[in-house]
Amino acid sequence: DAKTTQPTSMDCAEGRAANLPCNHSTISGNEYVYWYRQIHSQGPQYIIHGLKNNETNEMASLIITEDRKSSTLILPHATLRDTAVYYCIVKSAGGTSYGKLTFGQGTILTVHP
Amino acid sequence: GAVVSQHPSWVICKSGTSVKIECRSLDFQATTMFWYRQFPKQSLMLMATSNEGSKATYEQGVEKDKFLINHASLTLSTLTVTSAHPEDSSFYICSSKPVATNEKLFFGSGTQLSVL
Numbered sequence: 001d002a003k004t005t006q007p008t009s010m011d012c013a014e015g016r017a018a019n020l021p022c023n024h025s026t027i028s029g030n031e032y033v034y035w036y037r038q039i040h041s042q043g044p045q046y047i048i049h050g051l052k053n054n055e056t057n058e059m060a061s062l063i064i065t066e067d068r069k070s071s072t073l074i075l076p077h078a079t080l081r082d083t084a085v086y087y088c089i090v091k092s093a094g095g096t097s098y099g100k101l102t103f104g105q106g107t108i109l110t111v112h113p
Numbered sequence: 114g115a116v117v118s119q120h121p122s123w124v125i126c127k128s129g130t131s132v133k134i135e136c137r138s139l140d141f142q143a144t145t146m147f148w149y150r151q152f153p154k155q156s157l158m159l160m161a162t163s164n165e166g167s168k169a170t171y172e173q174g175v176e177k178d179k180f181l182i183n184h185a186s187l188t189l190s191t192l193t194v195t196s197a198h199p200e201d202s203s204f205y206i207c208s209s210k211p212v213a214t215n216e217k218l219f220f221g222s223g224t225q226l227s228v229l
Contacts, residue, residue: 032216043119043206043220044157087156093216099147099208101218103156 004088009108012082018075020107022088025069031092033064034101035073037084037109044087044103047073078111085109115141115211119221126197127229134192134224136207142187143209147218148180151204163190197228 005023012018024033034049048055048062050071055062061074075082087106116139126132136146146163161182162170169182179201181193190209194201208220 034216036218038157041204041223041225043117043208043223044218045220046217049216098210098216099145099162099218100159101157103158105156 004090004104006086006088006104006107008105009110012075012078012109012111014080014111014113015077018078018082018109018111020073020075020086020088020109021070022073023070024088024090027068027090028092031090033062033068033071034089034091035060035062036087036089036101036103037082038087038106039081039084047086078109080111080113083109083111115139115209115219117143117207117209117219117221119207119224121224122222123225123227125227125229128198129196131193131195132197132226134194134205134207134226136190136192136209136221138188138209138211141209141211143190144187144212146184146190146207146209148182148190148192149206149208151206151223157206161192163192165190194226197226199228202226202228 032051035047036044038044048060050062064071085106087103118137120135144165148160149157150160151157160175163182163184165184171177184190204223206223208218210218
């Protein structure tokens, strides 16, 4: 699975959009981009995933560049409860390895009042 | 969405004792569950894949005789840390997903193990 690079930490004001970048320059054609987050002392929570088209759900939007070498997770109106570690993970879909997620260090997002 | 329940949330035990952690899928059948471990200030690392009705598959460097996994039903997998030592103190997390759904995984709330 392709390696990802994320900033170590980011700050965001409550109510503003949080834009979390992720570089995955070695991504393969069949690999998806997944985003999970982990609030302190809890299990990770799925946010969103995509292949090449931009995706949006009730939690966030995912913008993937045309060359697929980077992506941005957007939390449109960050709240204090969005403070967490955000993980960008690239892996192929399907097969028996679907649960084998390689978590990097992620980005610590701190939302402040 | 699907719910994965993990119990206990935290446990403190003496060195040399065994600890069992349960992971249940509450509203779906989980033929496969995944066990992760997270040390303080580090990221999650996959330990093993638990398969219903068959032996678990362990990642490289994880001792199968120390971390016993049982997946006897479609809704329950257990991880037993045998002869626990202080270096086994960690946050243990299980995950799974309903069969034939998209690729998102559901995680339990985790178990904080402290070995004295």
